[in-house]
Amino acid sequence: MRTVRYCDVSAAARVMLATPPANREQVCQRMIREAEFADRFVRRLGKLHPKWGNGTLQAAARRRRLCREPSFSDPEYCACFQQVLSILHDAPEKTDCKFR
Template identity: 35%
Template sequence: MMREITHGDICAAARVLMARPRDSWPRVMAALLAHAHCADCYRKRCGKVHPQLGNGTLMAAALACHPVACPRPSDRAYLDAIGAAIGAVLDWRAGRRRPVLRVLDRRINGAQARKRDI
């Protein structure tokens, strides 16, 4: 499991979603979560931050994807993106991951984890 999810992680992921078409949000979130998980496994095993995937937080994975600037908290699109990010985290925690991204769980070294999936 990746590192604990914080409010900042959710906000950073939502800002990444806002830069993408809505129909891609589930795929983008699944990739962000998988990358954070792989990076955390690498960090635990090797004792250092993964060179491409970061420190194992959702925020590190999101910030690597150049999120949009922080919008107003009342922005409807931002609230929708926060809802989508929370839903994806809940699905991830419940084990409802996309099958193709389960492969990334096995590729802990990160060499095969592709940033272009995001």
């Protein structure tokens, strides 16, 4: 997956906010796998993946329904944002995140 930026985490969190809580982790992990696959596709073939785009988490997220971005005063959005960061943190070998 390409380098993770704020916009990637925000887009993923907005997708998760539109997802039932019981399915959020699974949806987030799937978006990460799609972004990883798309990144490998782009690097290998030199063109965008037809479904998942350029290999960013944001591109994978944008193929789904996103809620409007709330402020961080919304506790559910904060929980989703934190969950995305946590999942990325737990799998740094699969991303360009350098948390450790």
